[in-house]
Amino acid sequence: MIRLLPLVLAAAAANGQPFLVKPYLQFGDNPADPRKMSVLWHTTDRDGPFAVQWRQGGGKWSRPSPASYHRIAVRSIEPHRVWLAALSGLKPGTAFDYQVLEGGKAVFQATAKTRKSARQPYRFALFGDSGAGTPEQRTIAARVAAAQPDFVFITGDIVYSRGRISEYREKYFPFYESLIASVPVAAAPGNHDIATPDVRGNPDAMGYFHYFNLPLNGPDGVNAPPLEGPEQDRSAVIAASNGKFPRMANYSFDYGNSHWLVIDANRWVDFKDARLRAWIAADLEKSRATWKFAxxxxxxxxxxxxxxxxxxxxxxxxxxxxxxxxxxxAGHVHNYQRSFPMRFANASGPDLRGRVSGDWTLDKNFDGVARTRPNGPIYIVSGAGGAGLYDKEQEAKPGSWQPFTYKFLSTTHSFTVADIDGKKLTVRQLDSQGRELDRFVITK
Ligand SMILES: [Fe+2]
Known part of the structure; x- marks a missing residue:
């Protein structure tokens, strides 16, 4: 629902293209306050000046909030700027209009959604393994937009195949442009996003850290994504992140009555590390949210x-x-899988192959329809957002599934839509035609 202003856009275009990347919403370094939202956009390396103003309910435009910028200067990419305006004082759970001003003139306008308060119902869409530049990515993106979520969560592999700035420009921003102008997106960084250490060959890697703006409340001193290459390239990547590398690999936030704990699970992560474990435990323990998600x-x-x-x-x-x-x-695996509610004990590993053995206890009484109180977490893989599907033949062979798997859908691209209304959570998996492939309800 974007309303552009053709006349002012034309005026701005006379000075050159106003944006390299049009404005998009982010939670910002703001784990919980539903009255805040950040607007980001990219331009060439020029001064603006830019500001953002907003209005709600047909009221007056707010006083413009000046935008700050961070300059990205890494080898292989023209230096450019990521602009940020932090909005505050928004009324939770409503629509708002915002416009970006350059030199006092509006150059962009959109209608967007504020965050919800803990008492309001909301919907989020979730998918992963999406940024492959495929027709399926485009179809799923359109379906996600049609579902009108309040926010979007990407389970990683935001762009293939090395998380480069050049790849964000080809396979992320053009696919979600109007959606992300209206709703914020958060993500769990995948291997294709932050596991390309070679910054000699990929000096514009780590785009996740440069372009997302999420809470910086992760743990100190845990294993971080490695960077290898000449000192100059490594420091350019770190500088481009504007203090977000490597901290933003882990974070948590609240949305409505849910708490989200986002954890880097790439190959360097040691889930036996005492500092990481203490952070996970403390983060979950201190949350009073009705719903908790990892x-x-x-x-x-x-x-x-x-x-x-x-x-x-x-x-x-x-x-x-x-x-x-x-x-x-989770994502990573390019299909959809739902586990039984389950508990996992006596974990040991990982062995040299990466396997972790242990004992699972499955809750087979939960049916997600009439019996909606699970005993243990449900594990979802939603990684069918655009890249080529994995193991299509396994869908029709339940004998090839692990005992903990209740549903396995690998023959079609799909995404998740979740609705939360107080103590009821409804999760649906939809395909690229919008058809429902799976549904379950959890109640408290
Ligand atoms: Fe992956």
């Missing part, structure tokens, strides 16, 4: 032959259970 890129519980050995995330299951996590969202 999000990781690499799933602990996966029935696909693809990535089967990557089981290290299982080592966090005891923390998720103790902390009252309702659903663990």
């Amino acid at each position: 999000a990781v890129h690499q799933p602990g519980f996966n029935s696909s032959d693809a990535h089967f050995n990557e089981q290290r995330t299982r080592l966090a299951s005891d923390l998720f259970e103790a902390g009252g996590v309702d659903v663990v969202w």
Whole structure:
């Protein structure tokens, strides 16, 4: 629902294209306040000056908030600027209009959604493994927009294949342009986003850290994405992140009555690390939210032959259970999988292949329809957002699934839509035609 102002856009265009990337919403370094929202956009390396003003309910425009910028200067990409305006004082759970002003003139306008308060119902859409530049990515993006979510969560692999700035410009921003002008997007960083250490060959890698703006409330001193290459390239990447590398690999936030714990699960992450474990436990323990979600890129519980050995995330299951996590969202595996509600004990590993053994207890009484109070977290893989699907033949072969898997859908691209109304959560998996593939309800 974007209303452009053709006349002022034309005026701005006389000075050159106003944006390299049009304005998009982010939570900002703001874990919980529903009255705040950040607006970001990219321009060439020029001064503006830019500001953003907003209005709600047909009221007057606010006083313009001046935008700050951060300059990105990495090898292989023209220096450019990421602009940020932090809005505050918004009324939760409503629409607002905002416009970006350059030199006092409006150059962009959109209608957007504020965050919800803890008492309001809301909807989020979730998908992963999306930024492959495929027709399927485009179709799913359109379906996500049609679902009119209040926010979007990407379970990682935001762009293929190395998380480069050049790839964001080809395979992320053009696909979600109007959606992300209206709703904020958060993400769990995947291997294709932050696991390309070679900044000699990929000097514009780590785009996640440069372009997302999420809470910087992650743990200190845990393993971080490695950077390898000449000192000059490494420091340019770190500088481009504007203080977000590597901190923003882990973070948590609240939306409505849910708490989200987002954990980097890439290969360097050690889920036995005392500092990481203490952070996870404390984060979940101190939350009073009705719903608690964890999000990781690499799933602990996966029935696909693809990535089967990557089981290290299982080592966090005891923390998720103790902390009252309702659903663990993941991607990485390019299909959809839903586990039974489950508990995992006696974890040991990972072995040299990455496998973690242990004992699971499955709640087979939960049916998500009439019996809606699960015993243990439900593990979801929603990684069918655009990249090529994995293990299509397994969908019709339940014998090839692990015992913890209840549903396995690998023959079609899909995404998740979740509705929360107080103590009721309804999760649906929809395909690229909008058809419902799976549904379950959890109640408290
Ligand atoms: Fe991945």
